[in-house]
Amino acid sequence: MNGDAIVVEDLTKVFNKNLVAVDHVNFTVKGGEIFGFLGPNGAGKTTTINMLITILRPTEGSAVVCNHDITKDANGVRDCIGVVPQEYTADEDLTGIENVMLCADLYGIPRDESKKRAEELLELVELTKFKDKQVATYSGGMRRRLELACGLINRPHVFFLDEPTLGLDVQTRAATWNYIKLLKKEFGMTIFMTTHYLEEADMLCDRVAIIDHGKIIASGAPNDLKESLGGDIMTLRIQDGNADISDLVKKVPKVKEVKKQDGTYRIKVVDGEETAPTIIDAVRAEGHKVTRLSLTKPTLDEVYLEYTGRSIREEEESKEGFAAQRMAMRKARGARAMGGHP
Amino acid sequence: MSRNNGNSKNPLHGLWALTNRDLKKWYKNPIILMLGIIQPIIWMSLLGKAMNLGAIFTSNSISFPQINPPLSIPQQIQIGQWLSNVASSAMQNTFGTADYFSYMAVGMMSFVVMFTAMFSGMSMVFDRRLGFLNKVLSTPVARGSILMAKILSAVIRALVQATIVLGIAYVLGLSVGANFTLLNLLGVYAALFLISMGLSSIFILIAIRSTRQETQMAVVNLLNLPLMFASNALFPASLMPDWLQTITKINPVTYATDATRQLILYTVDMHQLAIDFLFLGAFAVVFSTIGIVLSWRYLSK
Numbered sequence: 001m002n003g004d005a006i007v008v009e010d011l012t013k014v015f016n017k018n019l020v021a022v023d024h025v026n027f028t029v030k031g032g033e034i035f036g037f038l039g040p041n042g043a044g045k046t047t048t049i050n051m052l053i054t055i056l057r058p059t060e061g062s063a064v065v066c067n068h069d070i071t072k073d074a075n076g077v078r079d080c081i082g083v084v085p086q087e088y089t090a091d092e093d094l095t096g097i098e099n100v101m102l103c104a105d106l107y108g109i110p111r112d113e114s115k116k117r118a119e120e121l122l123e124l125v126e127l128t129k130f131k132d133k134q135v136a137t138y139s140g141g142m143r144r145r146l147e148l149a150c151g152l153i154n155r156p157h158v159f160f161l162d163e164p165t166l167g168l169d170v171q172t173r174a175a176t177w178n179y180i181k182l183l184k185k186e187f188g189m190t191i192f193m194t195t196h197y198l199e200e201a202d203m204l205c206d207r208v209a210i211i212d213h214g215k216i217i218a219s220g221a222p223n224d225l226k227e228s229l230g231g232d233i234m235t236l237r238i239q240d241g242n243a244d245i246s247d248l249v250k251k252v253p254k255v256k257e258v259k260k261q262d263g264t265y266r267i268k269v270v271d272g273e274e275t276a277p278t279i280i281d282a283v284r285a286e287g288h289k290v291t292r293l294s295l296t297k298p299t300l301d302e303v304y305l306e307y308t309g310r311s312i313r314e315e316e317e318s319k320e321g322f323a324a325q326r327m328a329m330r331k332a333r334g335a336r337a338m339g340g341h342p
Numbered sequence: 343m344s345r346n347n348g349n350s351k352n353p354l355h356g357l358w359a360l361t362n363r364d365l366k367k368w369y370k371n372p373i374i375l376m377l378g379i380i381q382p383i384i385w386m387s388l389l390g391k392a393m394n395l396g397a398i399f400t401s402n403s404i405s406f407p408q409i410n411p412p413l414s415i416p417q418q419i420q421i422g423q424w425l426s427n428v429a430s431s432a433m434q435n436t437f438g439t440a441d442y443f444s445y446m447a448v449g450m451m452s453f454v455v456m457f458t459a460m461f462s463g464m465s466m467v468f469d470r471r472l473g474f475l476n477k478v479l480s481t482p483v484a485r486g487s488i489l490m491a492k493i494l495s496a497v498i499r500a501l502v503q504a505t506i507v508l509g510i511a512y513v514l515g516l517s518v519g520a521n522f523t524l525l526n527l528l529g530v531y532a533a534l535f536l537i538s539m540g541l542s543s544i545f546i547l548i549a550i551r552s553t554r555q556e557t558q559m560a561v562v563n564l565l566n567l568p569l570m571f572a573s574n575a576l577f578p579a580s581l582m583p584d585w586l587q588t589i590t591k592i593n594p595v596t597y598a599t600d601a602t603r604q605l606i607l608y609t610v611d612m613h614q615l616a617i618d619f620l621f622l623g624a625f626a627v628v629f630s631t632i633g634i635v636l637s638w639r640y641l642s643k
Contacts, residue, residue: 055479055642078482087473093367105359106481108352150477 005031005158005190006052010061013047021047023214024061029158029192029207034184036205036222037194038300040308044214045194046086049162052192053083066157079107082156086163088143089150092136096127096146099135103150114153121149125179141172148179159183161193165200173197177204198300208300212308226298229306231256232272236265237292238283245283252279264292272297356483360491361498364465368499375503378458382450382507386514389576390443390450436578439517439607447511448606449575452599454507455500455534456569459541460562462496463549470553479642489546489637493630496542497535504534519607526605529615533605536622537598543629550633550640568593575599597621 006029013022022044029035039045050056052063054074062069068076090099097118104114122128125145135143151159165173183189195201201208202222209219218225238245246258249267254275257268269275272295280290368374437445469475478488549558572586573595579587590596601618604610
């Protein structure tokens, strides 16, 4: 797909007139890229995704998904997107194939066509063997794969995945990543995914946006974001403890900062892998012997920490607090029910 | 991947798929089906058979100790005969049929339809809770179809269960009226179709935004007794106090029961039957229309 797959302008959602879940958010997702939407629990990720997939009306602002406006042409959007929600939505009483066929019918795909596609997709997610088994007998990983198959039945241009690997074991997570990469590579699909696994976003996504308190606080390619922190950290030790090579190292291009501490040099450097050999060559050229060397890349964890002011681990630890917050949010959403119904 | 769907789409696509999903969940769980039928059977066999109202007026249940000299055996038989004539004419005048079982068994058909409709809202709540509804809402299926599928599946379930109840009632001794024909049976289904459509629309509407099954249960518990007893399903409304009669006149269960009773047990009074169907038709159309209109606005938040 060429051009921009998703263009979001000042998208805002206010629940109950005072709970601002998403606050004038702006971003663009290019066609064919994997876009990661990061943020702590309750930051507004799911609210944003729900507006983009047309199941929640924005309070303000607009968004265009594959050239269809989400409020003015919701059905146009629905036709060209696929959705894998956070929850397992497949019907436990039905079999795998029945679930996929149900999804096909919801898109109005003709029977002969949908049968073919359902078989293909079940093959893709390796569920062919289990297709006639009731979903109640499926494991979590199988269910997640079935959700993928359901979401792909209409051959979407833009595929939305809300926390696709939440609660999965390491193997199933890796398998899910492979499917996502495959979809991008084979079909040029645009993928919009939310996650709070940072290594996942780092590895999969072409670009990410970090949202907190309903606002986007940083966006860009994971590497750019990491480099915005000032580059990689290289530590270096030379045999001659009395010599000072700080000035020498500073002259090497892409070196940002050099600090000497207890005979060890901490060097902040852009493109660490490429610059490191140059630094070593320069040090050797002056007749010094390098005895110790390490290179650490800043992870998305540090980026996250920098922008949200808290690390993802703290998030995990205070899960209960966030669960309470989530409940409050859900209640707020529900309280708008008609006729004073709670 | 090229997309090649979406152009020549039927606006009702997905309606049957969603209806069928609910039906599959139902018939794949025979326990639920059984429970839905056992309850009316218990009512029929306990209330219908135990309350043998005709038996109150027999010589065995009335004694004449004060009469002196005692009645001779032929006289007792004569009085017994007379009493049972009085009884059946009283039954006939009150219930329109000589046995109470037949009277209430037909009422039970309204009862089973009413219960199925009442619980149809529950599946809406569960679909919302489990995220299934959100998934459906993100597809191009018409919002009205989502609601109609719920109504339709409730109606089909109700009609199937009513059929089973009717069959069992027949086995247990339901005496069908002399003028009963296949056309009458069609009329019965039409009446039950209309009431289940109207009632399930109401209960699905109540559930349209709800995520709590407790609320649904509370509403069902609150409404089932008044709907049941403030109607002619178990007892003739004409014998009730005036204020209660007023309620029975706006209770759709009354009209459905009257129509089915006329068609199964009595000789049809065309005028009264027309009123019944007019009321039931209006009831069904009004509430299902409200449901579809509101589904556009309220199904998504």
